[in-house]
Amino acid sequence: MKKLKLASRLVHADRKINKPQHGAVHEATNNSVLFEFDDVADLEAVFQGEKPGHVYSRSSSNSAVALQNILSELEGGVGAATFSTGMAAISALMFSLLKAGDHIVVSTYLFGNTRSFFDSLARFAIDISYVDVSDVSNVKSALNENTKMVFSETIANPGTQVADLSAIGDLCESQNLLFVLDNTMTPSVMLDAASVKANMLTTSLTKYIAGHGNVLGGVVVDMGNFDWTTFENILEVYKSADPAVWGMTQIRKKGLRDMGATLAPQSAHLVSIGLETLQMRMQKTCENGLAVAEFLSKQAQVQKVFYPGLAEHPQHERAAHLFNDQFGGILSFELQSNIDMRAFLNHLNTIITATHLGDTRTLILPVASTIFFENGAKQREEMGISDTLVRMSIGIEDAEDLIEDLKLAFERV
Structure with missing residues (x-):
């Protein structure tokens, strides 16, 4: 069957991707905090990441996973983790993947709250260089031997500077740096993030994705084009599974489970409804x-x-x-x-x-x-x-x- 065009995929994503029970066109909202296991071995296997499943809704739930599946597929990614807000998504990613002594290059045109967060991040001994990302030469000049990541928005808020995305993507690929892109201003209907070689996306679902000013949410999407075996900050405990999921696993464990900024089931449902239009x-x-x-x-x-x-x-x-x-x-x-x-x-x-x-x-x-x-x-x-x-x-x-x-x-x- 011919693949549906994007507008049709958005409308039918929930029923096509998640295949809800009983003929429903939307995944049911599951408000259970806990999940029962008939066999203790299954509970242990889910806890240890050996098989999929839910053990506690702070970490995952049917509602959150349903939305994650949709967002990951629409962006062309290999996995996603949803959060209670867009700022929670950015915070979780940074605290999960960076450590004291690391250096990152960041857009000088960041939205005010995001800039405030990065100023706080610097208090944890993470070195930050703020540069004009509209010209890749500024990014290149700021790199050093401890640089782990480049972070930028697509269109700056409110100055509307447009980052030199394709050139930054090429630079990060050549230097084996993680390119994290906030595409809140330009969701998938505007930007093909894979085409600029972004490795991870952060998005405030509160904004255009949900669109109606009635729900908060955020997401991190792994685009599947970064070799996590070369990223020294991955903890040993998360290296047991497929290397392609190491980064997202660490974000889910250290950023979502430990920090606890969970997207509520009803919020996930409202985001998925807004996504249709x-x-x-x-x-x-x-x-x-x-x-x-x-x-x-x-x-x-x-x-x-x-x-x-x-x-x-x-x-x-x-x-x-x-x-x-x-x-x-x-x-x-x-x-x-x-x-x-x-x-x-x-x-x-x-x-x-x-x-x-x-x-x-x-x-x-x-x-x-x-x-x-x-x-x-x-x-x-x-x-x-x-x-x-x-x-x-x-x-x-x-x-x-x-x-x-x-x-x-x-x-x-």
């Missing part, structure tokens, strides 16, 4: 994003617009190539210095002032005084975040309504 939501979001960005670029009250879909964006051609002429739903813009930012935002009616992104509704907020406030003025300057920067997360409304809302707010200030 991912492609159509992203298509509409990208269309709206370009329309709004073009409108903003012509407004006298706006000093500068940051959106990869605009021809003047520094990485416009790269984004068009990487993301199949889709440019995502995040844009930001700097207001002229004589515009009262708070008054402008308060005059918006359709667009919601809120701290979130990837929602069906269009959201907006001032950046420096909210999500990047803790980073301080010096870090914000390094990351290109001015005091007048406003971020928008574009939703699926009619673009004309969004533009009209912005137009009226500009008129009132």
Whole structure:
């Protein structure tokens, strides 16, 4: 039978991949914390990783595994682990795979909370070099003999810098470094992560994957293209199985089981429901994003617009190539210095002032005084975040309504 195209696979993934019982089209939500074994030998075998199964829902459950199966297959990976939030997924991966004395290269344009986490990670004697990942030469210059990993987002939030993904992937492959990519802004309907040689993906399921602002979640996906036998931080106890799963096993054991940021069964179900409409939501979001960005670029009250879909964006051609002429739903813009930012935002009616992104509704907020406030003025300057920067997360409304809302707010200030 001919393989279904992506939109159809998203709609039918649960019933096709997981094959729920009793003819259900969705995997049943299993809220049991514990699991019974008729034979103690089976319990021991599952505990020791000799056979699949569930022993305690903090580590795994039917609901979580069903979602993991879908996300892994859609990304073309070999395994996945879900977490209660996207930040939990990033934290679990880093604490599971790194140790004191390691060095990692990280994008200087990280989202505020992610940057805050890496600053905390540095307190555990992990050396971090922050570089401009839009040019692979900066990454290459930062490497040293202790470097274990390169971590980057695809499109930066909120500055929209696009990482030099293909070149970074080639560099990591040549140096045998783990390339960890946060593709929250560009899920599988936009980016083929395997094509840029990403080894592991981290994604906030809360955002575009679930899409409706009603559930938290995160995931780590192993793309199956890294030789874990060469990674010295794998613990001996996790080397008994197939080497292809060593990394994911250690993340599940040390990151999920030990740290305990488990995705609740009902949350897994809500994420899988949202996933069904991912492609159509992203298509509409990208269309709206370009329309709004073009409108903003012509407004006298706006000093500068940051959106990869605009021809003047520094990485416009790269984004068009990487993301199949889709440019995502995040844009930001700097207001002229004589515009009262708070008054402008308060005059918006359709667009919601809120701290979130990837929602069906269009959201907006001032950046420096909210999500990047803790980073301080010096870090914000390094990351290109001015005091007048406003971020928008574009939703699926009619673009004309969004533009009209912005137009009226500009008129009132």
